[in-house]
Amino acid sequence: MINITLPDGSIRQYEAGVTPMDIALSISEGLARNVLSASVNGEVVDATRAIANDAVVRLFTWNDREGKQTFWHSSAHLLAETLEALYPNVKFGIGPPIETGFYYDVDTGDMTLTPADMPKIEEKMLELARNKSAYARRSVSKAEALAYFTEKNDPYKLELINELEDGTITFYQQGNFTDLCKGPHISDTSPIKAAKIMNFAGAYWRGDEKRKMMTRIYAVTFPKQKELTEYLELLEEAKKRDHRKLGAELELFMFSEKVGSGLPIWLPKGTQLRERLQNYLRGEQEKRGYQMVVTPHIGHKLLYETSGHYAKYGADSFQPIKTPREGEEFLLKPMNCPHHCEIFGHKPRSYKELPLRIGEFGTVYRYEQTGELHGLSRVRGFTQDDAHIFCTQDQVKGEFLNVLELTTQVIKKMGFKNFTAQISLRDPNNPDKYIGSDENWNAAEHAIIDATKDVDLETTTAYGEAAFYGPKLDFMIKDALGRSWQLGTIQVDYNLPERFKLEYIGSDNKAHRPVMIHRAPFGSMERFISILIEHTAGKFPLWLTPDQFMILPVSERFNEYAEGIKVELARFDIRGLIDDRNESIGKKIRDTELKRIPFMLIVGDKEVEQNTISVRRQGQGDLGSMTIEGFARFFNEELEKGEE
RNA sequence: GCCAGUGUAGCUCAGUUGGCCAGAGCAGCUGAUUUGUAAUCAGCUGGUCGGGGGUUCGAAUCCCUCCACUGGCUCCA
Numbered sequence: 001m002i003n004i005t006l007p008d009g010s011i012r013q014y015e016a017g018v019t020p021m022d023i024a025l026s027i028s029e030g031l032a033r034n035v036l037s038a039s040v041n042g043e044v045v046d047a048t049r050a051i052a053n054d055a056v057v058r059l060f061t062w063n064d065r066e067g068k069q070t071f072w073h074s075s076a077h078l079l080a081e082t083l084e085a086l087y088p089n090v091k092f093g094i095g096p097p098i099e100t101g102f103y104y105d106v107d108t109g110d111m112t113l114t115p116a117d118m119p120k121i122e123e124k125m126l127e128l129a130r131n132k133s134a135y136a137r138r139s140v141s142k143a144e145a146l147a148y149f150t151e152k153n154d155p156y157k158l159e160l161i162n163e164l165e166d167g168t169i170t171f172y173q174q175g176n177f178t179d180l181c182k183g184p185h186i187s188d189t190s191p192i193k194a195a196k197i198m199n200f201a202g203a204y205w206r207g208d209e210k211r212k213m214m215t216r217i218y219a220v221t222f223p224k225q226k227e228l229t230e231y232l233e234l235l236e237e238a239k240k241r242d243h244r245k246l247g248a249e250l251e252l253f254m255f256s257e258k259v260g261s262g263l264p265i266w267l268p269k270g271t272q273l274r275e276r277l278q279n280y281l282r283g284e285q286e287k288r289g290y291q292m293v294v295t296p297h298i299g300h301k302l303l304y305e306t307s308g309h310y311a312k313y314g315a316d317s318f319q320p321i322k323t324p325r326e327g328e329e330f331l332l333k334p335m336n337c338p339h340h341c342e343i344f345g346h347k348p349r350s351y352k353e354l355p356l357r358i359g360e361f362g363t364v365y366r367y368e369q370t371g372e373l374h375g376l377s378r379v380r381g382f383t384q385d386d387a388h389i390f391c392t393q394d395q396v397k398g399e400f401l402n403v404l405e406l407t408t409q410v411i412k413k414m415g416f417k418n419f420t421a422q423i424s425l426r427d428p429n430n431p432d433k434y435i436g437s438d439e440n441w442n443a444a445e446h447a448i449i450d451a452t453k454d455v456d457l458e459t460t461t462a463y464g465e466a467a468f469y470g471p472k473l474d475f476m477i478k479d480a481l482g483r484s485w486q487l488g489t490i491q492v493d494y495n496l497p498e499r500f501k502l503e504y505i506g507s508d509n510k511a512h513r514p515v516m517i518h519r520a521p522f523g524s525m526e527r528f529i530s531i532l533i534e535h536t537a538g539k540f541p542l543w544l545t546p547d548q549f550m551i552l553p554v555s556e557r558f559n560e561y562a563e564g565i566k567v568e569l570a571r572f573d574i575r576g577l578i579d580d581r582n583e584s585i586g587k588k589i590r591d592t593e594l595k596r597i598p599f600m601l602i603v604g605d606k607e608v609e610q611n612t613i614s615v616r617r618q619g620q621g622d623l624g625s626m627t628i629e630g631f632a633r634f635f636n637e638e639l640e641k642g643e644e
Numbered sequence: 645g646c647c648a649g650u651g652u653a654g655c656u657c658a659g660u661u662g663g664c665c666a667g668a669g670c671a672g673c674u675g676a677u678u679u680g681u682a683a684u685c686a687g688c689u690g691g692u693c694g695g696g697g698g699u700u701c702g703a704a705u706c707c708c709u710c711c712a713c714u715g716g717c718u719c720c721a
Contacts (some may be wrong), residue, residue, distance in 0.1 A: 046651095053672075112648075113648090114649090115648095115649085199648090199649095199715055199716075199717060200647090200648060200649090200715090200716085201647070201648070201716030201717070202646065202647025202648060202680065202715095202716060202717055203647080203716065203717045203718090204646075204647090204717055204718065207717075207718070208718085209645080209646065209718045209719090212650095213646060213647050213717075214647090214717095215647080215648080216647090216716065216717075218716080228663095245714095248655085249655090249662095255712090255713095257694085257711070257712055257713095261711090261712065261713085276669090286660040307721090308721090309721055312721070313720095313721055316719085316720095317721095334721065336721055337721090342699080364718075364721095366721080368719080368720070368721065369645050369646095369718080369720095370645070370711095370712090371646075371647095371716090371717080371718085371719095372645095372718090372719070372720075373713090374714090387683085458694085467721080468721095469721095552680095552681085554679060554680055555677095555679050555680095556678065556679095557678065573677065582677085582678080582679095583679085583683090583684085584677095584678090584679050584683080584684055585679060585680055585681065586679085586680085586681070586684085587679095587682085587683050587684080588681095588682095589680095589681050589682055590681095590682035590683055590684095591682085591683085592682090594682085594683055600678070600681080602681065604679090604680060605680090606680080613679080614681080614713095617679060621681070621682095622681055634655065
């Protein structure tokens with residue numbers, strides 16, 4: 001008998017050779033029906049895998065991430081089986097599960113798949129799933145594996161097998177389809193009840209742009225049709241919230257072919273929004289001892305040669321612009337830090353000045369390949385809410401804490417409830433990738449780790465994700481639809497102070513090199529606003545929204561009264577507009593609702609008589625009539641509610 | 645940059661296998677109406693069908709090319 005430890009800590013005894021499925025069955029039949037895979041001592045395996053010795057076992061169902069991954073991985077095999085049945089000449093690459101669903105990279109030869117092929121593939125998949133084919137695992141020798149795929153003439157699989165150790169190779173077979181795969185898989189195809197081919201896309205074989213472009217087939221499957229329907233509805237909702245669509249509808253920003261792609265143009269409403277965000281952050285930074293600066297949009301090429309960015313990115317940047325007579329070369333500013341280093345270095349600095357916190361809403365320009373551009377989230381010109389903190393080594397942790405505190409406050413103020421942070425450290429196996437001494441790195445990494453512990457921030461750690469000049473902390477937020485986005489970063493940098501030969505005079509009257517912290521809570525205004533638009537579906541927080549109310553006179557006779565109301569509300573610092581068009585009240589309400597203006601203030605005979613306004617809340621409806629003072633009070637309560 | 649797709653009025657979309665002056669709704673303008681909680685009515689304006697080139701008696705429709713956009717891939721200081 002062996003001892004099996006379950007997640008609740010209980011230990012049960014079974015015969016050696018018991019499978020996770022057997023264990024599930026011994027707990028309940030329902031669990032056994034739903035179990036998709038399991039982990040044995042941390043390794044995810046088939047639910048039918050025999051367990052020889054004492055083990056810690058977890059059972060995974062559709063409710064577990066691992067369960068879903070197994071389900072989708074098995075679905076990828078089912079997709080491959082389907083493709084092979086429909087298009088016998090297709091060659092297969094890899095087919096892993098992803099966050100939602102899975103894909104399979106295939107080489108379709110001369111044939112091109114089109115969206116018209118999707119329903120056919122979906123139907124065939126479900127037809128094959130109903131065969132209830134078992135996913136059968138077997139170990140094969142390398143020679144056997146090579147022989148099989150040589151016979152099948154599948155060069156991609158052969159390439160993969162050649163990189164594997166003999167003795168570690170396994171095949172999985174379901175129905176007529178056999179694939180190289182380490183598993184695990186679900187027991188058979190029958191739980192796959194709903195399938196949707198999402199799209200066809202190009203993907204380089206093994207992610208290498210020099211190699212063949214394969215066709216990547218994205219798809220998703222579910223155990224219930226209803227779940228597929230819900231998933232498609234979520235996608236619909238995301239489409240409705242798309243910042244490119246809402247940005248155009250709400251007249252926040254625009255693009256113009258003549259101005260150039262990837263260069264957003266901020267319209268008046270969007271500019272109001274953006275400046276309110278900046279004013280808010282500016283205020284918070286002033287409280288924390290930041291000093292704002294303004295630096296030019298271009299900089300001498302020498303500046304970026306000094307910083308090292310020209311060597312690293314020069315070839316993939318907008319090319320230098322030249323002065324007509326002297327032939328001097330300038331670059332469009334791709335980042336603000338070199339300028340800020342010059343500010344630090346322009347006069348002798350004392351340790352008494354540190355930490356020196358230099359902030360700038362700095363607009364930068366970076367060349368991005370045409371295929372990368374995407375609305376406001378990936379552009380060629382954008383404004384960073386940038387700042388650089390120059391400090392002593394001893395101050396790094398304290399400054400890091402200050403920045404953490406500021407950043408978390410900013411994120412909360414914006415209405416994001418869920419956020420985590422990723423600590424990006426050196427790759428311990430690849431120390432040559434980084435510059436700077438071990439001592440400095442250790443100090444910086446510990447400063448980050450300690451600081452995040454101090455503030456009880458939920459973090460993940462990624463080795464090898466550090467910048468070449470220092471470790472960093474990236475903030476990840478979850479939006480209203482549960483999607484994750486990366487916001488700003490905090491980075492510790494020993495490189496630039498070195499390159500710019502920055503120094504301060506310490507209390508020992510000797511020169512020391514400062515440490516630099518780069519940080520941007522929003523990241524870029526453009527990208528942040530794109531996330532905010534989609535998170536709020538265009539219904540911005542009351543303090544931030546461009547227009548807080550729209551006064552709707554029942555007819556043109558009341559436009560003058562409306563004007564008076566607007567002036568009175570301005571005294572309470574409440575801003576808005578009057579819809580004085582010659583339109584029906586129903587029409588005005590509809591238009592204002594669609595503009596996502598939070599309050600509609602309707603005025604007609606009744607209101608003039610009683611000196612009131614009739615208040616309607618966007619998305620909610622009529623709130624009844626109020627006096628101006630009453631509304632102002634109510635408004636401020638709502639403002640505070642949003643602040644908590 | 646690469647793969648696949650899309651591009652018709654400010655917006656959303658129709659335009660049969662290439663064939664008379666390219667259509668609708670919304671928006672805009674003008675007029676009527678003076679309106680009570682999600683679209684009042686009527687009339688009018690507006691497009692060299694993304695740009696350029698080609699095939700054809702004839703091109704929004706077919707071909708080439710460039711541009712922009714969409715979904716991916718690669719990249720992201």
